[in-house]
Amino acid sequence: MKYVKRIIILAILLVIYIYVAFVTLFPDSIVLMQGEKFSVFSLWGIQLKETSNRSTGLEKYPLGAERTKVVGSIPEGENTDTLQANTTGTMQISFSLFDTIPIKEVSVSVIPKTKVIPLRKCNRFKTIYEWRVSSWYDRNRRKQTL
């Protein structure tokens, strides 16, 4: 009986750990390209939904009626939600436990599917550090390796 109790406690702690890890590891912000599908692995009881719109700063892509449709389709019996961004903008989605307890808010930015000109020349980069104090340990370690 004593062992059974311990196993139950361990199992509960393990489940809590998995849920905490899921929430902690999920990024606070996601950037998607227009039309891109993004699959989110979810756990039992955790639901994903769009919560609010935010100012996008993308005036040429006004939000509102034609605003980005973030599709949070939750297929029956599967643990994967799929987001698809059809138009550009920024919005908030949130994870909640049993649709009542909010867990985490995530900012989703959708950038336009843009075109780029590929380059091909070799160039030189000079970067100026944001000047910081380095450690003598690193310096000495470098000396040793050299």
Place this chain on the structure above:
Amino acid sequence: MTEIEGSKPYENTGIEEGDRIISINEQEITNTEELIQTVNASQGKEITVKYVQEDNTEQVVTMIPTKTKDNEYKLGLWVRDAAAGVGTATFYEPESGMFASLGHGIADIDTGDLITISNGELVTMKLVSITKGEKGKPGEIRGSIDNSSTIGDVYQNTAFGIFGRVENKNYLNMSNRAIEVASRDEIEIGKAEILCEIEAGKPKRYEIEIQKIYTGNNQDNKSMQIKVTDEELLEKTGGIIQGMSGAPIIQNEKFVGAVTHVLVNDPTTGYAVFGDLMLKQMSR
């Protein structure tokens, strides 16, 4: 740098690795030269150092510089402020006027951590020579910056490349043809091309093969495994060499990514980062 026998003036003042010195005796410090000159000018008198910690808290401490055997005054700090390297510019986005390059970040030579940059610049380089890569010994592109011109300013140093704004696009020697950035589900295992310059003034496309695609990887810049198959490129470089980082990869006339790594034991093989990751990082 500084060689001080015994204890160093900065010890026990609270100043730590990663802190940024902003002024000494209320005189702004922006680079190593200014720091050296200001400390030397103190002639061993107490100085007031203002610095910012990594959590952006400002602190003020006092120190007495110590005279070294070379009759110079030092604080015992190990500091540095600049890095330079050769790489290939990846793409130019006409709408924003921004450029992306390298496909990976510039890391601290000692710690391996990405360096935080305050600014930087992208300048033209004349290709001088190429060292062919061999198993266990990566090759290298060497160049000269004599008579170089500034192409643009660097703003971001990230794990997915360095980004900045183009000031003079004539120096980029680019075509006018913009192409789409492929989404990950459009990338296929098989033939593709890299664009790079291994002969001065003659950049061209070379054939490669995309061998593996790590579709779900958003964490690092090893998004695809690639292999150089072009006989001319293999003959001249032995495969992927240093300086080729950032070379754009084209498949089905779409931009799919940029070269980032070479396998030391097999220079014909390396890794590339997804183009969409670079574009997303640039938009942040």
